[in-house]
Amino acid sequence: MKVRVKLFAMLRERAGTGDDLQDVPDGTTVKELWDKLRREHAGLSGVELRLLYAVNSEYVGLEHRLADGDEVAFIPPVSGG
Amino acid sequence: MYRLTDKSIDVSELLAFVGDPGAGAVATFIGTTRDNNEGRSIISLDYEAYPGMAEQEMTRLGEEAATTWRITRMAIVHRTGNVPIGEASVAIAVSAPHRDDAFKACRYAIDELKKRVPIWKKEIYEGGEIWIGSQTGERFTEAPAVGSRD
Numbered sequence: 001m002k003v004r005v006k007l008f009a010m011l012r013e014r015a016g017t018g019d020d021l022q023d024v025p026d027g028t029t030v031k032e033l034w035d036k037l038r039r040e041h042a043g044l045s046g047v048e049l050r051l052l053y054a055v056n057s058e059y060v061g062l063e064h065r066l067a068d069g070d071e072v073a074f075i076p077p078v079s080g081g
Numbered sequence: 082m083y084r085l086t087d088k089s090i091d092v093s094e095l096l097a098f099v100g101d102p103g104a105g106a107v108a109t110f111i112g113t114t115r116d117n118n119e120g121r122s123i124i125s126l127d128y129e130a131y132p133g134m135a136e137q138e139m140t141r142l143g144e145e146a147a148t149t150w151r152i153t154r155m156a157i158v159h160r161t162g163n164v165p166i167g168e169a170s171v172a173i174a175v176s177a178p179h180r181d182d183a184f185k186a187c188r189y190a191i192d193e194l195k196k197r198v199p200i201w202k203k204e205i206y207e208g209g210e211i212w213i214g215s216q217t218g219e220r221f222t223e224a225p226a227v228g229s230r231d
Binding site for chain 2: 006008009010012013049052054057059073075076077078079080081
């Protein structure tokens with residue numbers, strides 16, 4: 001299945017892209033997708049930030065299982081205001 | 082009214098939106114870009130947002146405020162892109178029948194926005210730049226609870 005990855009701020013800069021289409025096995029979790037991204041993007045492998053995760057704009061946990069067509073956002077510590 | 086803008090924030094627009102004959106108070110908060118942070122002299126700030134989700138989370142915190150305090154209307158506008166020093170990066174206006182509810186809901190909105198609305202700020206200073214919240218040296222692990230970093 002295909003999922004769209006959104007990366008922001010420091011993660012976007014480290015990966016060199018804010019938007020990534022990924023082909024993953026059915027039932028892939030957010031954590032498994034993150035691990036895959038870290039293997040594919042050297043800049044993300046050293047990231048030790050505490051992230052939040054959102055699927056289709058809703059915050060989810062790391063074990064959330066993805067569905068085909070999901071938009072998965074990796075959200076570094078927010079700092080609006 | 083909950084939105085992002087890449088232009089200067091027009092506070093009078095927020096005031097017009099929250100204005101209501103039944104409101105006896107309007108509380109506002111304006112966050113402005115400061116020229117220094119932790120000893121660094123800042124030239125300007127860049128804001129990045131997750132469009133769609135950012136407005137959705139701002140809308141949610143307005144709805145939450147409305148269940149806790151008696152408010153009439155709320156408006157939140159957050160700027161994105163490069164913001165020169167001294168300009169508004171965020172503006173919040175809340176109208177309510179009475180001032181206590183307006184003040185409290187306004188305070189809640191800015192406090193919650195800073196915790197969970199997907200917006201990021203990068204400080205640009207002489208010789209470098211820093212994503213606030215992602216500073217090198219801070220070591221975080223995976224979030225223990227969804228939607229909370231505290």
